[in-house]
Amino acid sequence: MMESITASNRLRKGKDKIIYFLVCSFSFLAMIPLFLILWDVVSKGYKNFNIRLFTEVTPSSMDALLANMNDEPIPGGILNGITGTILIVGLAILFSVPLGLSIGIYLADNHGKRFAKVVSYLTDLLQGMPSIVIGIIAYAWVVKPLGGYSALAGSVALTIMMLPMIVRSTEETLKMLPYAYKEAGLALGASYTNVVFKILLPSGFGGIFTGILLAISRVMGETAPLMLTALGASVVNWNVMEPTSAIPLLIWDFYNDPNLVDLIWSSSLLLLIVIFLLNWTAKIVARKWKV
Amino acid sequence: MKDRIFRLALFIAALTILLLTAGIIYALVSRSLDTFAEYGIWGFIANPEWDPRSATEEYGALSFIMGTLYTAFFALFICIPFSLSVALFNGEYFKGTKISSAVSSVVDLLAGIPSIVYGLWGFYSVRPIVIELGVNAQGFGIFLSSIVLAIMIIPYASSLSAEFISMVPNRMKEGAYSLGATRMEVIQRISLPTAASGIVASYILALGRALGETMAVTMLIGNTDRIPRGLRDTGNTMASVIANQFGEADGLKLSALIAIGLLLFIITAIINLIAKLAMKKLSAV
Numbered sequence: 355m356m357e358s359i360t361a362s363n364r365l366r367k368g369k370d371k372i373i374y375f376l377v378c379s380f381s382f383l384a385m386i387p388l389f390l391i392l393w394d395v396v397s398k399g400y401k402n403f404n405i406r407l408f409t410e411v412t413p414s415s416m417d418a419l420l421a422n423m424n425d426e427p428i429p430g431g432i433l434n435g436i437t438g439t440i441l442i443v444g445l446a447i448l449f450s451v452p453l454g455l456s457i458g459i460y461l462a463d464n465h466g467k468r469f470a471k472v473v474s475y476l477t478d479l480l481q482g483m484p485s486i487v488i489g490i491i492a493y494a495w496v497v498k499p500l501g502g503y504s505a506l507a508g509s510v511a512l513t514i515m516m517l518p519m520i521v522r523s524t525e526e527t528l529k530m531l532p533y534a535y536k537e538a539g540l541a542l543g544a545s546y547t548n549v550v551f552k553i554l555l556p557s558g559f560g561g562i563f564t565g566i567l568l569a570i571s572r573v574m575g576e577t578a579p580l581m582l583t584a585l586g587a588s589v590v591n592w593n594v595m596e597p598t599s600a601i602p603l604l605i606w607d608f609y610n611d612p613n614l615v616d617l618i619w620s621s622s623l624l625l626l627i628v629i630f631l632l633n634w635t636a637k638i639v640a641r642k643w644k645v
Numbered sequence: 646m647k648d649r650i651f652r653l654a655l656f657i658a659a660l661t662i663l664l665l666t667a668g669i670i671y672a673l674v675s676r677s678l679d680t681f682a683e684y685g686i687w688g689f690i691a692n693p694e695w696d697p698r699s700a701t702e703e704y705g706a707l708s709f710i711m712g713t714l715y716t717a718f719f720a721l722f723i724c725i726p727f728s729l730s731v732a733l734f735n736g737e738y739f740k741g742t743k744i745s746s747a748v749s750s751v752v753d754l755l756a757g758i759p760s761i762v763y764g765l766w767g768f769y770s771v772r773p774i775v776i777e778l779g780v781n782a783q784g785f786g787i788f789l790s791s792i793v794l795a796i797m798i799i800p801y802a803s804s805l806s807a808e809f810i811s812m813v814p815n816r817m818k819e820g821a822y823s824l825g826a827t828r829m830e831v832i833q834r835i836s837l838p839t840a841a842s843g844i845v846a847s848y849i850l851a852l853g854r855a856l857g858e859t860m861a862v863t864m865l866i867g868n869t870d871r872i873p874r875g876l877r878d879t880g881n882t883m884a885s886v887i888a889n890q891f892g893e894a895d896g897l898k899l900s901a902l903i904a905i906g907l908l909l910f911i912i913t914a915i916i917n918l919i920a921k922l923a924m925k926k927l928s929a930v
Contacts (some may be wrong), residue, residue, distance in 0.1 A: 360748075371825035379736060380730030384803070385751045387779025387796045391758060391766045456658035463655075472661045476666045482850070483910060484919040486884045487673075490906045494672040514665065546648040575759020578859040578888050602761050609765065609864070622762050633757050
């Protein structure tokens with residue numbers, strides 16, 4: 355009798371150890387792809403990661419072919435993609451930040467009301483929408499009526515993607531602020547507008563700004579919606595009504611053109627550096643201005 | 646007075662979400678009407694034929710619906726052991742420790758990598774392994790895309806479930822420990838059942854991500870317009886066929902592609918609703 359109890363206890367302890375081991379090893383396995391991807395991008399990308407990448411536009415397929423045949427590095431860089439990304443993402447920030455902040459303030463202030471519940475649910479719905487569907491929407495709303503692909507259409511697509519993220523982070527941050535902040539402001543005779551701008555937004559700055567940075571880093575690498583809206587261009591373009599390239603769009607072009615393949619990895623490296631810098635800044639901001 | 650204007654402005658801003666959603670539904674529905682008028686809603690969904698040649702033009706969505714379901718569910722299946730481990734690692738075993746925050750930031754970085762970079766990595770680094778394994782000759786297909794998709798959705802599934810697991814009250818776990826339960830038994834009998842609906846919700850959300858993922862899948866699935874005959878076969882998902890064929894499409898084909906977009910939108914909307922209901926059930930406990 356005694357023996358069978360110790361045996362079953364040993365079995366239970368053994369099982370416990372096995373599960374612990376499995377959880378640890380599978381967790382570490384789950385992290386490996388990140389390092390493999392980073393290694394791939396860095397080891398293949400650093401060769402072409404030079405000043406030309408930032409100062410020259412994409413070479414034609416023909417020039418690249420000639421350079422490849424002569425064993426020279428591909429002439430040119432991705433300046434048109436860098437400026438395009440700045441233009442399209444910049445415009446999207448301009449659209450989505452004021453609107454997203456306002457909606458977030460509204461939701462934080464009116465939660466529980468039926469209209470706010472509907473808005474909140476629809477925000478979730480927008481957040482879960484596949485990016486390619488958002489591309490179709492911007493195509494139907496902007497490309498079709500204006501009669502052509504444009505940076506503006508790309509910005510509209512990215513705005514729809516950023517909006518729900520900014521709304522959510524603003525709402526969550528403001529809800530975490532002590533209610534006394536607002537009461538104290540109002541008790542001192544401050545108007546609601548002043549309470550929002552002078553008390554709520556500054557106290558919630560960390561969370562709100564982090565949310566905006568993360569939203570930017572999320573749309574920075576988006577390719578699919580831009581394929582249906584901004585299309586791409588081989589020259590530097592600052593006109594919002596014209597087709598415009600972006601870094602991820604250029605990566606897609608290089609992927610499809612065997613002559614330009616060498617530029618894939620340096621462009622991806624640049625994209626990853628920018629995205630990780632944004633993520634890292636977001637983390638620091640969140641830690642420094644903790645609510 | 647100023648306050649009233651400000652409050653009105655906030656209300657109008659909130660109203661734009663309503664308008665945006667209405668505009669999205671209108672744009673998708675109005676542009677897919679041609680397709681539904683031609684084939685009927687069910688006739689479009691249940692037809693596996695996709696033939697853009699002008700003489701024999703015919704469009705049906707079934708091949709892509711099946712391709713989407715195959716890749717998304719297989720990816721979810723592969724992702725479960727990894728994401729559940731990460732969730733237990735961060736939410737139970739090493740809750741609140743330095744190593745847990747290191748692991749979760751590494752996994753979170755996975756979510757930051759753009760889809761197109763996953764596609765490149767899958768094409769240049771994973772595809773040769775898949776060929777080596779003898780899955781199929783070219784490497785492209787459901788199998789390859791599902792593996793890469795699984796890695797992409799690990800952070801979504803794990804971070805949310807870790808949160809739910811860490812929310813399980815300590816007193817419940819302590820009760821079980823005091824009765825002599827091992828850690829595994831506590832996880833099995835207390836943590837997982839208590840957090841179950843939250844964990845399910847996070848997997849449903851991860852599934853939603855997998856269903857709509859576009860670029861990586863487009864680069865890896867092989868892009869053939871028929872129902873995949875198994876995991877080794879090539880295929881196309883709803884998202885990848887839109888990405889691939891939208892550029893040169895017009896007329897009925899464009900309308901059919903937008904109709905596929907509408908179907909994808911409806912599916913992800915339903916998935917999000919289910920996940921929301923599952924989480925609501927949890928907060929009621």
